[in-house]
Amino acid sequence: MSGLARTATVALAIARKDAVAELRGKHATTSTLFFAAVVLLLFGFALGPDTRRLAEAAPGLLWLAIVFAGLLAVGRLHLVETDDGALEQLALYPVDRRAIYAGKAVSGLAAMLILGIVLLGVVAVLYGIDLAGAWPALVLTLVLGCIGFAAVGTFYAGVTVRMRAREVMLPLLMLPVIAPLLLAAVKATAAALAGDPFGELAAWLQLLAGYDLVMLIAGGATYGFLLEE
Amino acid sequence: MPLTTIYVAPPFGSPDKPIPAVSTVELARLFGRSAALAGVSLRVETGRAVALLGPNGAGKTTLLRILSTAIRPSFGTAEVDGLDVGRQADAVRRRIAYLSHANGLYDDLTALENLRFAARLLDVPAAEVDSRLRAALADVGLTPVGDQRVAGFSAGMRKRLALGRLLLSPHSLVLLDEPHAALDEDGMALVDDLIRRWHDAGITVLVASHAAERLAPLLDGRIRLDGGLVTAIEGDGVTLNDTPAPAARAIPAGATTP
Numbered sequence: 001m002s003g004l005a006r007t008a009t010v011a012l013a014i015a016r017k018d019a020v021a022e023l024r025g026k027h028a029t030t031s032t033l034f035f036a037a038v039v040l041l042l043f044g045f046a047l048g049p050d051t052r053r054l055a056e057a058a059p060g061l062l063w064l065a066i067v068f069a070g071l072l073a074v075g076r077l078h079l080v081e082t083d084d085g086a087l088e089q090l091a092l093y094p095v096d097r098r099a100i101y102a103g104k105a106v107s108g109l110a111a112m113l114i115l116g117i118v119l120l121g122v123v124a125v126l127y128g129i130d131l132a133g134a135w136p137a138l139v140l141t142l143v144l145g146c147i148g149f150a151a152v153g154t155f156y157a158g159v160t161v162r163m164r165a166r167e168v169m170l171p172l173l174m175l176p177v178i179a180p181l182l183l184a185a186v187k188a189t190a191a192a193l194a195g196d197p198f199g200e201l202a203a204w205l206q207l208l209a210g211y212d213l214v215m216l217i218a219g220g221a222t223y224g225f226l227l228e229e
Numbered sequence: 230m231p232l233t234t235i236y237v238a239p240p241f242g243s244p245d246k247p248i249p250a251v252s253t254v255e256l257a258r259l260f261g262r263s264a265a266l267a268g269v270s271l272r273v274e275t276g277r278a279v280a281l282l283g284p285n286g287a288g289k290t291t292l293l294r295i296l297s298t299a300i301r302p303s304f305g306t307a308e309v310d311g312l313d314v315g316r317q318a319d320a321v322r323r324r325i326a327y328l329s330h331a332n333g334l335y336d337d338l339t340a341l342e343n344l345r346f347a348a349r350l351l352d353v354p355a356a357e358v359d360s361r362l363r364a365a366l367a368d369v370g371l372t373p374v375g376d377q378r379v380a381g382f383s384a385g386m387r388k389r390l391a392l393g394r395l396l397l398s399p400h401s402l403v404l405l406d407e408p409h410a411a412l413d414e415d416g417m418a419l420v421d422d423l424i425r426r427w428h429d430a431g432i433t434v435l436v437a438s439h440a441a442e443r444l445a446p447l448l449d450g451r452i453r454l455d456g457g458l459v460t461a462i463e464g465d466g467v468t469l470n471d472t473p474a475p476a477a478r479a480i481p482a483g484a485t486t487p
């Protein structure tokens with residue numbers, strides 16, 4: 001089997017394993033979704049009943065909810081590896097470390113996309129936003145934003161998984177790094193919802209794509225060191 | 230009645246020019262300022278079954294973990310079949326099987342799914358995956374619970390499943406850390422039988438254990454460790470490594486042994 005095919009096989013095996021475990025264990029998926037929906041509801045209370053104000057703030061609130069829920073999701077995906085020494089066992093298989101990173105990143109991406117799509121619907125309902133017409137640009141923004149988040153989140157979940165204070169350390173280390181992603185994703189979402197009146201959408205999407213590429217390469221190149229003691 | 234074929238990774242050496250299965254020179258590992266291994270120079274011949282004996286904290290697990298590539302040495306070198314465990318870690322991983330204290334299983338997957346996942350990552354040929362994992366499951370006595378989730382397994386059943394994983398792919402060196410722990414009499418007999426079968430197939434077996442008497446009839450040699458140092462070697466297949474150290478012993482002053 002060629003190197004690339006083997007890497008893909010291993011990555012998919014890891015992602016599939018994570019998906020089966022997650023669906024069967026129903027660990028985080030449902031509760032994370034409820035958590036994010038409650039966050040969006042509370043943002044609504046905090047900003048008051050002014051629908052115009054809510055609609056203006058919606059892109060930022062959506063991405064904050066995705067970030068909070070995503071932190072829980074990527075952290076949880078590494079936590080399953082700590083039960084019964086699974087992470088050490090994973091590191092002992094004769095596989096390219098980039099394949100392990102890719103597998104965990106694909107799992108993270110799948111979780112993030114499910115979260116993102118559901119939360120987009122929640123935002124539309126709670127804040128009274130019409131998504132019709134903006135769908136293609138919104139989905140593209142969501143996909144690019146979630147790829148970047150999964151790329152960074154997988155790396156930092158690997159950094160913090162052996163730490164005792166990992167629940168605090170993961171957001172503390174990760175949030176500054178995803179600040180550019182959050183900015184670009186919010187701007188792109190706002191542009192998409194407004195019908196891109198200033199023609200800025202493409203530039204924000206390009207920034208997101210560039211960010212994703214850099215983070216995926218950096219994560220793949222360095223994740224292997226995290227598996228060693 | 231064993232069902233599984235023992236898959237052997239052929240040795241690199243030749244009869245007139247053998248390469249030792251394990252060779253360490255001044256091998257040391259520090260955790261903080263405490264040295265779990267404090268300069269171990271050993272050579273284990275290919276195809277031998279050797280016990281690592283010694284009290285708790287002697288360095289048995291640390292030695293096995295370094296040879297398995299799970300942790301890196303702080304000082305000195307360790308080679309498996311002539312391959313450096315640090316620089317050629319991937320090649321070493323293709324030749325070793327390691328049973329550690331933790332079983333490395335996923336609670337939400339069934340026993341078969343855990344083995345299938347391992348088979349994928351161990352690069353078992355797709356056509357053989359099903360037959361190999363069913364045979365491995367039968368060998369460790371878990372066929373009736375193959376479709377049950379590991380979350381409901383006892384400690385002994387988990388250990389059996391982890392042993393089953395060692396049967397899926399070819400090896401030249403098997404590292405076992407307290408393999409009898411958590412097992413009932415049948416399970417312990419299963420471990421003894423597996424050690425015998427690996428040995429008969431020409432695979433080197435290094436087993437850290439407190440069950441010295443139980444293992445005695447299965448073994449060629451014994452290594453006694455204490456305080457991170459070799460205190461004695463006995464029997465066949467084990468020698469102290471007389472290869473000169475690449476550099477002077479580099480344990481920093483002040484490092485203590487447990």
